[in-house]
Amino acid sequence: MAKYALQRVFEAIPLLFLVTLVTYFIMNLTPGGPLAVYLHNPHVTQSQIAVLAKQLGLDQPWYVRYFKWLWSLLHGNWGYSYFSGQPVIQLIGQRLPNTLILMGAAFLVSLTLGIPLGIYSATHQYSIFDYSFSFGSFFAWAMPSFFFGLLLQMIFAVKLGWLPVSGMYSAFYPPSFLELIRHLILPTTVLGLGSLAGWSRFMRSGLLEVVRQDYIRTAKAKGLKERTVILKHALKNAVLPIVTIIGMDLPAFFGGAVITEEIFSWPGMGRLFLASLNDRDYPIQMAALLISAALLVLGNLLADLAYGFLDPRIQYN
Numbered sequence: 001m002a003k004y005a006l007q008r009v010f011e012a013i014p015l016l017f018l019v020t021l022v023t024y025f026i027m028n029l030t031p032g033g034p035l036a037v038y039l040h041n042p043h044v045t046q047s048q049i050a051v052l053a054k055q056l057g058l059d060q061p062w063y064v065r066y067f068k069w070l071w072s073l074l075h076g077n078w079g080y081s082y083f084s085g086q087p088v089i090q091l092i093g094q095r096l097p098n099t100l101i102l103m104g105a106a107f108l109v110s111l112t113l114g115i116p117l118g119i120y121s122a123t124h125q126y127s128i129f130d131y132s133f134s135f136g137s138f139f140a141w142a143m144p145s146f147f148f149g150l151l152l153q154m155i156f157a158v159k160l161g162w163l164p165v166s167g168m169y170s171a172f173y174p175p176s177f178l179e180l181i182r183h184l185i186l187p188t189t190v191l192g193l194g195s196l197a198g199w200s201r202f203m204r205s206g207l208l209e210v211v212r213q214d215y216i217r218t219a220k221a222k223g224l225k226e227r228t229v230i231l232k233h234a235l236k237n238a239v240l241p242i243v244t245i246i247g248m249d250l251p252a253f254f255g256g257a258v259i260t261e262e263i264f265s266w267p268g269m270g271r272l273f274l275a276s277l278n279d280r281d282y283p284i285q286m287a288a289l290l291i292s293a294a295l296l297v298l299g300n301l302l303a304d305l306a307y308g309f310l311d312p313r314i315q316y317n
Contacts (some may be wrong), residue, residue: 004305015293015295025272032280033058034265043186078092080281081281082280098168098269114198116201118204119204148193149263156186166266168266168303187266206241213237246299247299251292
């Protein structure tokens with residue numbers, strides 16, 4: 001399995017290279033650029049703009065700038081922000097851990113609630129709970145995250161005052177684990193709601209398909225308890241399609257953090273990426289897109305490796 005994982009990592013290198021090439025090209029097709037904010041400023045002359053463009057290397061063709069950026073990236077230098085002048089790796093180091101905390105919490109909530117709820121809904125098919133849960137899942141799936149976030153803020157932060165409205169820690173209390181948990185509840189709910197609804201529905205349909213198989217009928221005919229049949233025989237095969245979806249959703253958590261972090265003022269990569277879009281800050285945009293692409297490759301790799309654990313018939317030769 002280690003050899004297979006290493007092979008997949010090497011296969012991902014040209015894919016990530018192609019992703020960076022295409023995204024850098026598309027970004028340079030957008031009108032304006034990092035210096036667009038100065039173009040209509042009467043206090044900034046064209047000669048000053050030309051000096052800034054030369055200092056930032058923006059007077060060169062996009063492919064020249066791309067290969068310079070790529071060469072620096074391979075040497076551990078992610079470039080410098082056009083807007084703040086700080087090293088991109090430093091900005092990422094400040095923000096990425098906060099995003100990973102939010103992503104991890106949302107992923108954990110979606111996994112620990114979505115799979116059991118899907119199993120319970122499948123084993124109680126056509127019950128009141130099944131109908132209610134199906135309606136709630138589709139409603140949550142269709143709910144826009146920005147609207148749901150504002151709704152939760154209005155109810156639990158403004159009206160009831162139970163939870164903080166934004167931020168990662170309170171300005172009135174010293175930073176603590178309890179304060180972090182309180183600030184995590186609302187953004188975690190918003191970020192994980194869509195995946196929770198989707199995973200539970202896929203878990204339900206997958207389990208309903210498996211329990212109709214002959215080997216499940218045989219296990220029931222032998223007198224095994226329903227709980228044993230579901231958890232020991234049906235669940236492993238039913239969860240295989242869900243593993244692929246979970247792996248594909250890993251970068252979706254990173255992308256969804258852009259809206260969630262902006263709504264709740266969470267100091268993570270999402271807000272940094274959104275600010276870089278407004279400022280046309282190409283180095284930060286490229287860093288965020290590269291991290292998202294790497295998460296997609298990692299999610300697919302983890303899903304493939306999980307197949308071998310869940311199904312012994314799968315061999316990595």
